[in-house]
Amino acid sequence: MKKKLVLIGNGMAGVNAIEQLLKLAPDKYEITVFGSEPHPNYNRILLSSVLAGDATIQDIVINDMDWYTDNGITLHTSQTVTHIDTEMKIVSTDKGLTASYDDLIIATGSLPFMLPLPGADKEGVIAFRDIQDCESMINAAKQYKHAVVIGGGLLGLEAARGLLNLNMEVSVVHIFKHLMERQLDETASDMLRSELESQGMKFLLEQNTDSILGDERVTGVRFKDGSEVKADLVVMAVGIRPNVALAKESGIEINRGIVVNDYLETDTPHVYAVGECAEHSGVVYGLVAPLFDQGAELAKRLAGIPSSGYKGSVVSTKLKVSGVNVFSAGQFVDSEGTRSFRIQDDFDRVYKKIVVQDGKLIGAVLFGDTSDGSKLFSMIRAGQDISGQEKELVLGAQGSSKPKSGIDFVAAMSNDEIVCGCNGVSKGTILSAIEEKGCTSVNDVKYCTKATGSCGGCKPLVADLLTYALGAEGVTAIKEGVCGCTTLGREEVVEAIRTMRLTSSREVMNVLEWKNPEGCSKCRPALNYYLGMIWPEEHTDEKESRFVNERNHGNIQKDGTYSVIPRIHGGVTTAEDLKKIADVAVKYDVETVKITGAQRIGLYGIKKEDLPKVWEELDMTSGFAYGKSLRAVKTCVGSTWCRFGTQDSMSMGIELEKRLERISTPAKTKVAVSGCPRNCAEATIKDLGVVAIDGGWEIYVGGNGGTDIRPAELLVKLKTEDEVIEWTLAYFQLYRENANYNERTSKWIERVGIESIKKGLASQEERKALQQRYEFSAGLTQDPWKEIIEQERLNKNYEPLQSLKV
Numbered sequence: 001m002k003k004k005l006v007l008i009g010n011g012m013a014g015v016n017a018i019e020q021l022l023k024l025a026p027d028k029y030e031i032t033v034f035g036s037e038p039h040p041n042y043n044r045i046l047l048s049s050v051l052a053g054d055a056t057i058q059d060i061v062i063n064d065m066d067w068y069t070d071n072g073i074t075l076h077t078s079q080t081v082t083h084i085d086t087e088m089k090i091v092s093t094d095k096g097l098t099a100s101y102d103d104l105i106i107a108t109g110s111l112p113f114m115l116p117l118p119g120a121d122k123e124g125v126i127a128f129r130d131i132q133d134c135e136s137m138i139n140a141a142k143q144y145k146h147a148v149v150i151g152g153g154l155l156g157l158e159a160a161r162g163l164l165n166l167n168m169e170v171s172v173v174h175i176f177k178h179l180m181e182r183q184l185d186e187t188a189s190d191m192l193r194s195e196l197e198s199q200g201m202k203f204l205l206e207q208n209t210d211s212i213l214g215d216e217r218v219t220g221v222r223f224k225d226g227s228e229v230k231a232d233l234v235v236m237a238v239g240i241r242p243n244v245a246l247a248k249e250s251g252i253e254i255n256r257g258i259v260v261n262d263y264l265e266t267d268t269p270h271v272y273a274v275g276e277c278a279e280h281s282g283v284v285y286g287l288v289a290p291l292f293d294q295g296a297e298l299a300k301r302l303a304g305i306p307s308s309g310y311k312g313s314v315v316s317t318k319l320k321v322s323g324v325n326v327f328s329a330g331q332f333v334d335s336e337g338t339r340s341f342r343i344q345d346d347f348d349r350v351y352k353k354i355v356v357q358d359g360k361l362i363g364a365v366l367f368g369d370t371s372d373g374s375k376l377f378s379m380i381r382a383g384q385d386i387s388g389q390e391k392e393l394v395l396g397a398q399g400s401s402k403p404k405s406g407i408d409f410v411a412a413m414s415n416d417e418i419v420c421g422c423n424g425v426s427k428g429t430i431l432s433a434i435e436e437k438g439c440t441s442v443n444d445v446k447y448c449t450k451a452t453g454s455c456g457g458c459k460p461l462v463a464d465l466l467t468y469a470l471g472a473e474g475v476t477a478i479k480e481g482v483c484g485c486t487t488l489g490r491e492e493v494v495e496a497i498r499t500m501r502l503t504s505s506r507e508v509m510n511v512l513e514w515k516n517p518e519g520c521s522k523c524r525p526a527l528n529y530y531l532g533m534i535w536p537e538e539h540t541d542e543k544e545s546r547f548v549n550e551r552n553h554g555n556i557q558k559d560g561t562y563s564v565i566p567r568i569h570g571g572v573t574t575a576e577d578l579k580k581i582a583d584v585a586v587k588y589d590v591e592t593v594k595i596t597g598a599q600r601i602g603l604y605g606i607k608k609e610d611l612p613k614v615w616e617e618l619d620m621t622s623g624f625a626y627g628k629s630l631r632a633v634k635t636c637v638g639s640t641w642c643r644f645g646t647q648d649s650m651s652m653g654i655e656l657e658k659r660l661e662r663i664s665t666p667a668k669t670k671v672a673v674s675g676c677p678r679n680c681a682e683a684t685i686k687d688l689g690v691v692a693i694d695g696g697w698e699i700y701v702g703g704n705g706g707t708d709i710r711p712a713e714l715l716v717k718l719k720t721e722d723e724v725i726e727w728t729l730a731y732f733q734l735y736r737e738n739a740n741y742n743e744r745t746s747k748w749i750e751r752v753g754i755e756s757i758k759k760g761l762a763s764q765e766e767r768k769a770l771q772q773r774y775e776f777s778a779g780l781t782q783d784p785w786k787e788i789i790e791q792e793r794l795n796k797n798y799e800p801l802q803s804l805k806v
């Protein structure tokens with residue numbers, strides 16, 4: 001006869017333990033599950049995606065009702081267990097149901113911590129923990145405008161992003177100076193704040209909440225310093241507390257959580273605890289990966305399979321906010337006995353830090369580029385000795401064109417190593433899915449194993465495993481959806497814009513039945529780009545879809561001021577322009593005047609309200625140092641001055657910059673021209689590099705010099721300057737028409753291959769057609785600074801300077 005197993009808590013940890021048990025001992029138990037919520041088991045992690053409009057409730061169900069029936073499990077939803085009689089081995093619920101057990105699992109999770117503030121019980125003050133909270137927020141956004149999220153941790157920021165997507169104005173209140181202080185160091189935290197500000201989030205830092213204002217419904221929040229902020233929705237995301245009341249009331253030993261040993265046993269015979277309600281070796285976890293590790297051990301225990309027991313988990317986190325890549329793992333704070341290596345790239349907004357102790361990697365923080373997150377996390381968990389490779393891990397292998405191959409890394413992983421922490425999927429499980437179930441894409445692997453289905457941080461590792469198992473040719477590329485608002489891929493959307501003559505984002509979203517009718521921060525800028533590229537005349541640029549730097553035509557700096565970088569074609573300036581720059585710098589008390597990496601001059605620390613006056617007084621055009629467009633053309637002095645120079649690289653650079661400036665490209669682009677193969681302008685790490693050779697020129701494409709160093713590949717050798725112009729413009733237009741929005745040329749070429757680019761440009765007729773389309777679009781662009789000055793003048797917003805012509 002089967003033994004009786006009862007599970008209290010139909011959440012992620014408990015049901016995962018049952019799933020694992022069913023694999024080990026499918027016939028041992030008759031299983032009964034009690035859950036307070038009215039739903040089957042769902043992926044709580046993905047509530048953030050539901051709120052952000054990237055998924056529906058249906059999408060996030062892990063096990064539907066049929067799964068329980070198919071596995072002979074009795075599920076009682078909307079039933080809260082209120083008492084456990086540990087002597088009689090019976091549980092009873094708030095609605096009077098009882099069930100007896102031989103073995104009992106408590107998996108009651110956590111409760112959100114609600115600050116005990118005066119007024120916290122008003123309508124409109126909620127937590128973010130379950131489907132009901134998520135629905136409350138979605139409904140509130142239909143009626144109300146001002147949301148305040150208290151808590152700048154992972155949950156608070158994901159809630160805030162979701163509410164922004166629902167078109168609310170969102171202020172995040174945080175008690176400390178730095179967001180996500182539990183996961184990030186100050187540098188990464190500052191970069192995160194600035195990125196989120198550019199997405200429209202407002203922050204009230206170092207603010208201690210005093211009370212919630214309003215009559216029945218909340219109308220605002222007051223702080224201890226007496227200041228107030230308007231609010232008609234308040235979301236508290238200030239941490240969680242293990243849900244231990246039931247265990248305590250039933251006489252089971254608790255501390256912070258329910259105390260368990262290495263086999264997840266409580267102090268009471270036949271009673272186990274797993275998940276966020278459990279405390280192991282003094283630690284209570286608040287992330288899913290450890291809960292799956294615990295579930296695996298518990299399943300073995302219940303199945304009677306000997307094991308060495310659960311020894312605790314190292315955790316990693318990834319913020320699930322679209323457009324922001326943040327990763328943190330292990331011990332990332334420097335302390336005695338640790339050494340760290342870090343790089344910070346303010347241009348590409350990338351920051352990477354690793355912390356090492358006794359030769360072993362013990363922690364990492366990544367911002368901007370988190371593609372190595374899973375790899376670093378595996379190394380931390382494995383306690384791998386990385387002596388001598390510290391810099392290589394962060395920078396990529398020296399002297400080689402690429403960072404150490406991900407394929408080598410996955411090849412070296414053992415089969416039981418976890419690849420997807422969110423879903424507890426090992427390398428071995430993924431390889432079996434590839435071999436036995438015929439998976440050939442990341443999506444197939446997701447379908448068969450759930451790996452990649454939650455935070456998505458493990459996608460690069462899964463992609464590497466596919467290539468390792470099948471070879472590059474055997475892997476099916478995923479159809480990249482534009483975002484969660486649509487199931488259509490980029491090609492289908494672009495095709496529809498062309499064939500159905502759609503000319504505004506609103507039209508695209510309506511006609512193509514976007515799930516979220518307002519779109520999100522990922523699709524809105526992408527659609528604006530595709531529409532402008534396809535219909536340069538008909539489409540009106542949708543400024544509200546652009547990021548703050550592009551809207552303001554200057555880069556916002558970490559203190560909230562802006563930088564102003566005027567165009568200096570080919571890096572060649574004049575005494576007259578230098579004088580103007582100097583005068584403006586003096587007049588506006590510019591704190592830093594810097595020669596930038598792109599051979600131009602940046603003025604840093606300009607107040608937003610001074611921008612139009614500064615631009616007018618400079619009387620130069622915008623250098624687009626903020627835009628998805630050409631940044632600059634770097635040149636060496638070439639044959640004009642240099643004794644090695646074979647061609648006039650300065651003139652060529654100036655000409656190219658004049659032709660390429662202003663027009664939108666899928667991502668930012670950088671160009672350089674060198675006067676001989678000594679290549680002083682570093683043309684071979686640019687999106688397009690021109691290198692003079694004896695009797696002609698070479699064009700290189702797809703280079704990148706940022707954190708992800710990639711040498712450019714030779715596209716063509718040419719004889720004349722006119723040919724260089726023709727090929728360059730045609731290449732730029734090919735990129736504009738075919739790359740995904742936000743895809744740098746290096747990634748585009750890696751994806752499609754240099755041969756397909758060569759093929760696309762091989763016929764002169766095709767090149768001419770591309771060049772023509774390019775020139776037509778370029779001819780419609782105007783200098784944005786001058787446009788704004790003109791607009792300000794028309795609006796009479798400020799007194800124009802009489803002495804200066806625009």
Ligand SMILES: Cc1cc2nc3c(=O)[nH]c(=O)nc-3n(C[C@H](O)[C@H](O)[C@H](O)COP(=O)(O)OP(=O)(O)OC[C@H]3O[C@@H](n4cnc5c(N)ncnc54)[C@H](O)[C@@H]3O)c2cc1C
Binds near residue numbers: 035036079
């Ligand atoms: C919005 C959001 C996003 C998140 N994102 C991430 C992420 O990206 N990565 C990550 O690792 N973690 C994330 N987390 C945390 C993760 O969801 C939790 O760690 C995980 O769900 C905990 O699982 P659990 O089973 O212990 O608890 P839960 O999933 O909370 O399940 C407990 C269940 O027990 C039920 N219950 C409680 N008491 C009783 C009772 N007496 N009788 C019957 N039923 C009861 C509850 O209603 C609940 O359904 C996120 C959490 C939230 C809220």
Ligand SMILES: NC(=O)c1ccc[n+]([C@@H]2O[C@H](COP(=O)([O-])OP(=O)(O)OC[C@H]3O[C@@H](n4cnc5c(N)ncnc54)[C@H](O)[C@@H]3O)[C@@H](O)[C@H]2O)c1
Binds near residue numbers: 153154173175239287
């Ligand atoms: N992407 C992810 O991995 C993810 C996403 C969401 C939630 N979660 C998990 O869900 C749980 C809950 O998340 P959380 O962010 O609420 O918890 P948390 O404890 O990680 O963060 C709470 C934050 O609120 C701040 N805070 C505390 N009191 C405050 C106050 N009075 N005013 C303003 N700020 C205050 C804290 O400084 C802290 O940064 C955590 O276990 C978290 O790991 C994870």
Ligand code: SF4
Binds near residue numbers: 636639643674675679
């Ligand atoms: S690349 Fe050649 S031409 Fe240009 S500065 Fe260097 S050596 Fe001189």
Ligand code: FES
Binds near residue numbers: 419420421451456459
């Ligand atoms: S690690 Fe989050 S989905 Fe795999």
